[in-house]
Amino acid sequence: MTLSIFAQLVVSGALIGLVYALIAYGFQLTFATSKSINFGQGELVMVSAFFSLTLITVGLPYWLVIPCGLLFGAALGLFVERAAVRLALQQKSEGWILLTIILGLFFFSLAENIWGRDDRPFPTPISQTAIQILGVDVTPVELSVAVGVFAIMGLIEVFKRQTLVGKAFEAVSADPDAGELMGISATHTVMLSYALSGIVAALAGILVSPITTVGPTMASALILKAFSVAVVAGLESGFGVVIVGMFLGALEGVASFALGSGWREVPGLILLILALAVRPTGIFGKAIIRKV
Amino acid sequence: MWKRLLLIRGAELLMFAVLAAIPVAVQNSYALGLLTLLAIYGILLIGLDVTVGYLGQVNLAQAAFLGLGAYTAALCVTKLGSLMLVATLAAIVVCTILGALLALPSLRLEGPQFALATLSFTALTVIVLNELEWLTGGAQGLSLTRPPILGHALTAREFYWLCVALLALVWVAMRNLLASQWGRAFEALRDSPIATDAMGVGTYRHKVAAFALGSALGGLAGALYAFNFQYLQPQAFTYELTVILLLGVVLGGRKSLWGAFVGASLVALLPNLLSNRLLFEVISAAGFALALFAGIRGLFRKTLGPFQAIAPIVATGVLVFGGLLVSNTEDWRKAIFSLMLFSVVVGLPEGLMGFASKFLSRLFRIPEAPRPAPSPLDRALPARSVGKGGPMLELRDLKRYFGGVKAVDGVTTTVRAGEIHGLIGPNGSGKSTLVNVVSGLYTPTAGEMLLHGHPLPRGSLYKTAQDGVARTFQNLQLFTGMTAIENVMVALNGVYKRSRSLPLVLLGLGRVEEKRAEADALALLEFVGLGDQARTPAKDLTYGAQRFLEIARAIARKPEVLILDEPAAGLSHPDMHRQMELIERVHQRGVTILIIEHHMDVISELCDTVTVLDGGKLIAEGSPDEVKRHPKVVEAYLGEVDVGEKPAAPAAR
Numbered sequence: 001m002t003l004s005i006f007a008q009l010v011v012s013g014a015l016i017g018l019v020y021a022l023i024a025y026g027f028q029l030t031f032a033t034s035k036s037i038n039f040g041q042g043e044l045v046m047v048s049a050f051f052s053l054t055l056i057t058v059g060l061p062y063w064l065v066i067p068c069g070l071l072f073g074a075a076l077g078l079f080v081e082r083a084a085v086r087l088a089l090q091q092k093s094e095g096w097i098l099l100t101i102i103l104g105l106f107f108f109s110l111a112e113n114i115w116g117r118d119d120r121p122f123p124t125p126i127s128q129t130a131i132q133i134l135g136v137d138v139t140p141v142e143l144s145v146a147v148g149v150f151a152i153m154g155l156i157e158v159f160k161r162q163t164l165v166g167k168a169f170e171a172v173s174a175d176p177d178a179g180e181l182m183g184i185s186a187t188h189t190v191m192l193s194y195a196l197s198g199i200v201a202a203l204a205g206i207l208v209s210p211i212t213t214v215g216p217t218m219a220s221a222l223i224l225k226a227f228s229v230a231v232v233a234g235l236e237s238g239f240g241v242v243i244v245g246m247f248l249g250a251l252e253g254v255a256s257f258a259l260g261s262g263w264r265e266v267p268g269l270i271l272l273i274l275a276l277a278v279r280p281t282g283i284f285g286k287a288i289i290r291k292v
Numbered sequence: 293m294w295k296r297l298l299l300i301r302g303a304e305l306l307m308f309a310v311l312a313a314i315p316v317a318v319q320n321s322y323a324l325g326l327l328t329l330l331a332i333y334g335i336l337l338i339g340l341d342v343t344v345g346y347l348g349q350v351n352l353a354q355a356a357f358l359g360l361g362a363y364t365a366a367l368c369v370t371k372l373g374s375l376m377l378v379a380t381l382a383a384i385v386v387c388t389i390l391g392a393l394l395a396l397p398s399l400r401l402e403g404p405q406f407a408l409a410t411l412s413f414t415a416l417t418v419i420v421l422n423e424l425e426w427l428t429g430g431a432q433g434l435s436l437t438r439p440p441i442l443g444h445a446l447t448a449r450e451f452y453w454l455c456v457a458l459l460a461l462v463w464v465a466m467r468n469l470l471a472s473q474w475g476r477a478f479e480a481l482r483d484s485p486i487a488t489d490a491m492g493v494g495t496y497r498h499k500v501a502a503f504a505l506g507s508a509l510g511g512l513a514g515a516l517y518a519f520n521f522q523y524l525q526p527q528a529f530t531y532e533l534t535v536i537l538l539l540g541v542v543l544g545g546r547k548s549l550w551g552a553f554v555g556a557s558l559v560a561l562l563p564n565l566l567s568n569r570l571l572f573e574v575i576s577a578a579g580f581a582l583a584l585f586a587g588i589r590g591l592f593r594k595t596l597g598p599f600q601a602i603a604p605i606v607a608t609g610v611l612v613f614g615g616l617l618v619s620n621t622e623d624w625r626k627a628i629f630s631l632m633l634f635s636v637v638v639g640l641p642e643g644l645m646g647f648a649s650k651f652l653s654r655l656f657r658i659p660e661a662p663r664p665a666p667s668p669l670d671r672a673l674p675a676r677s678v679g680k681g682g683p684m685l686e687l688r689d690l691k692r693y694f695g696g697v698k699a700v701d702g703v704t705t706t707v708r709a710g711e712i713h714g715l716i717g718p719n720g721s722g723k724s725t726l727v728n729v730v731s732g733l734y735t736p737t738a739g740e741m742l743l744h745g746h747p748l749p750r751g752s753l754y755k756t757a758q759d760g761v762a763r764t765f766q767n768l769q770l771f772t773g774m775t776a777i778e779n780v781m782v783a784l785n786g787v788y789k790r791s792r793s794l795p796l797v798l799l800g801l802g803r804v805e806e807k808r809a810e811a812d813a814l815a816l817l818e819f820v821g822l823g824d825q826a827r828t829p830a831k832d833l834t835y836g837a838q839r840f841l842e843i844a845r846a847i848a849r850k851p852e853v854l855i856l857d858e859p860a861a862g863l864s865h866p867d868m869h870r871q872m873e874l875i876e877r878v879h880q881r882g883v884t885i886l887i888i889e890h891h892m893d894v895i896s897e898l899c900d901t902v903t904v905l906d907g908g909k910l911i912a913e914g915s916p917d918e919v920k921r922h923p924k925v926v927e928a929y930l931g932e933v934d935v936g937e938k939p940a941a942p943a944a945r
Binding site for chain 1: 412
């Protein structure tokens with residue numbers, strides 16, 4: 001493997017890795033407020049992408065499709081919270097794991113029957129022809145992934161830090177009971193986090209689809225990698241998922257070249273199991289002290 | 293008693309008899325194939341229920357173990373020409389080892405992380421099976437012919453009987469296991485891993501054992517799967533199957549062999565039921581009617597919240613009316629399955645069999661299993677003769693820092709044998725940290741801890757408990773899902789000998805010890821005054837009773853040293869008096885007691901010696917009266933009094 005091929009693999013891998021990071025960021029948002037994550041998040045990404053594709057084929061301009069797709073994602077996120085998460089949180093059980101898996105299965109079946117089982121191309125006005133930057137070929141579509149990911153994560157972080165609602169969000173993350181005593185509704189905050197998580201998932205779908213095509217199977221392929229990123233990085237640090245996402249993406253690119261494309265996911269999965277074994281709270285997560 | 297045995301065992305016998313008889317009555321190879329699959333899934337789901345039901349963890353690896361078992365058996369047959377028995381054993385061994393290996397890193401994980409670890413294992417397995425083409429044939433698949441058993445080539449019907457016989461065997465073995473100390477340890481782990489360790493049960497080996505056992509059953513089911521289909525493809529064992537298996541367990545009902553069987557029937561038969569339009573409509577309409585009835589009843593009686601009542605109605609309603617719109621129900625298999633599951637998980641959290649068993653036991657008035665007579669107290673808690681006054685527990689310059697916080701900062705003290713030793717101090721003075729270090733929850737930063745002059749284990753609740761130090765918890769750590777008597781039985785020390793060996797338990801040889809354990813536990817419950825509430829789930833006991841149960845559980849360890857962490861916190865006045873009297877009675881049986889307490893009257897009345905901590909340091913030690921007058925103690929509790937300054941005179945009017 002020459003150096004230039006290596007650099008090429010690393011760069012395109014890292015850019016795709018940003019999509020995994022974005023989906024993992026969606027896990028962090030809901031985990032912060034409710035200690036729960038949506039195991040059907042991959043289906044959210046996929047269904048939102050299909051929905052946006054439909055809007056495009058109907059004739060809506062691309063730049064209008066994006067906000068519609070994001071709104072749709074938010075609605076799906078709210079639906080997941082209401083149907084699968086709220087009850088389990090009230091009962092302080094882990095029933096949400098099962099229920100979000102069940103909803104994911106339902107969305108999958110829905111997508112399969114509405115949009116078919118085949119992978120479909122996702123048209124975009126952004127150019128697909130490669131340009132050379134420092135000797136590495138990059139397409140503007142790939143760059144748009146980076147722009148989109150950083151933009152939405154930046155916006156959400158600013159929202160959390162600068163607005164009153166965002167502060168409430170942080171307060172509930174730190175201590176839901178104390179938040180309730182201060183007059184912040186934990187339920188509303190959890191709803192908000194699921195809506196944001198849905199938006200993030202939808203954007204991930206819209207960003208990645210032009211590169212990978214849209215199909216029902218994209219859900220499970222993406223979610224496994226997003227899980228790896230979330231676990232290795234930990235469920236607390238937004239900065240962490242970006243770093244780990246890019247690293248895993250690059251690793252995957254190199255592995256698929258060196259070992260064959262069938263093996264591309266293996267290093268990531270092994271990394272995930274190792275990370276869980278060595279540091280269950282993730283590289284960027286806080287260690288937990290057991291209390292009794 | 294006989295009625296109970298007859299009904300429960302009778303139902304099991306009847307089911308297996310019917311299962312075995314069907315192929316004689318119905319000569320249909322398609323039906324036979326389905327029944328075989330049912331028996332195989334039955335074994336698989338019983339294995340899955342060990343982790344999902346008893347350990348309470350979401351395990352997404354069972355499909356992988358089915359696949360690994362199937363491929364191991366198939367490769368043994370095709371590459372090595374093994375016999376059926378050898379290939380099956382190989383499958384079981386491989387899955388047991390891989391299960392234990394996977395359990396090792398997953399040990400510290402709970403909830404979502406455990407689910408993720410097992411999910412990645414499934415993904416990894418499918419990739420490896422797919423990519424190792426030279427061995428497994430990759431996506432092309434792997435064909436094999438069913439090898440003969442004892443020189444006899446099995447017909448499809450005989451193979452089915454073999455599967456049913458194995459299912460029955462697994463059923464009996466698991467029933468033995470789950471009713472034993474092992475099964476209780478699994479459940480204890482689910483409710484409180486910390487208390488499980490503190491009761492000397494060992495979370496580590498039980499978690500690994502549970503997972504390895506479940507995986508071994510996956511391997512057995514896998515081998516049968518391979519012999520049944522005689523053709524394997526990696527794509528059969530993906531995420532999708534693992535989810536469906538998991539949901540099968542939940543749908544049938546967790547912690548129940550019947551539940552696993554019902555779940556297996558649904559998983560095996562459902563695709564075929566759905567292809568029959570009429571049957572689908574009948575099932576969905578029945579589900580809708582049931583949800584409607586149960587939901588409305590629950591709303592009126594206020595036993596269900598609005599969401600729990602309405603959501604299943606909506607889901608089954610979608611099922612019924614969606615079914616009218618859709619032309620081909622088979623295409624919508626997953627959606628239908630998910631709607632049914634959603635209704636069950638929300639509306640019947642205990643699954644179909646959890647609900648049915650409650651209903652049936654009321655219908656047939658099945659009495660509770662009888663209680664044995666309590667054993668004499670001398671057996672459950674033998675009186676110890678202790679040489680009074682000798683050093684029992686010595687702490688030398690013990691330190692525990694959390695980052696920059698010096699929670700315990702160089703404490704040296706001796707707890708003397710046969711004494712009740714008090715530990716007091718203002719909030720945040722390091723009392724709880726100190727006992728957490730001594731009992732092994734935290735590793736000391738520095739210093740020595742000696743019991744009888746021998747060093748105590750450091751940072752291991754389990755080993756410390758094994759060495760004869762038992763403790764209770766300030767914030768109760770009961771096994772909430774278990775009954776009072778089961779809570780005590782988990783901790784019983786010195787009763788179980790044979791039950792330590794897993795194979796003997798599987799063979800049902802632990803029963804005698806079970807009876808004795810029950811009698812001992814009952815004696816201890818009577819000792820603390822909870823004899824008549826032995827069968828009450830711990831979570832339904834009053835707060836005071838829960839505190840007494842914690843003590844009963846701790847003394848079941850027959851400890852030399854008992855650490856009580858604020859045993860009277862939040863107790864009503866009468867309960868507090870009963871408890872002081874109880875502590876005194878425990879003490880009289882020769883147990884040395886170290887007690888943290890805020891109520892000074894409790895300390896004054898009970899303790900021989902009192903140690904006072906402030907800011908992580910020992911500031912005074914002596915008899916309760918000495919300590920009360922000690923100037924440093926007064927200062928720590930009431931603040932500094934400057935002797936030279938007169939109290940401010942009241943302002944003149």
